[in-house]
Amino acid sequence: MSLTIEVIKEKCVGCGRCVRVCKTGTLKMDRTTGLVYNTGEACDNCWDCIYACPTKALDIMEAE
Numbered sequence: 001m002s003l004t005i006e007v008i009k010e011k012c013v014g015c016g017r018c019v020r021v022c023k024t025g026t027l028k029m030d031r032t033t034g035l036v037y038n039t040g041e042a043c044d045n046c047w048d049c050i051y052a053c054p055t056k057a058l059d060i061m062e063a064e
């Protein structure tokens with residue numbers, strides 16, 4: 001089973017911390033909405049983004 005990150009949009013405040021710590025390009029900032037989204041790029045399951053998020057807006061989910 002492969003795991004990746006889900007962004008809970010309602011909790012994201014667009015601070016960008018998760019994007020800065022993500023080394024795989026899995027998380028990117030949408031310049032229009034100011035919110036983070038999952039690009040679908042393979043996640044290495046380091047969970048650095050989860051620890052970096054101040055609002056607990058990131059969760060672990062199964063990758064498709």
Ligand code: SF4
Nearest residue numbers: 022043044046047049
């Ligand atoms: S767990 Fe690691 S690789 Fe995956 S999205 Fe978060 S920071 Fe990026």
Ligand code: SF4
Nearest residue numbers: 012013015016018053
């Ligand atoms: S760290 Fe959390 S609140 Fe900040 S942009 Fe990422 S998901 Fe949104």
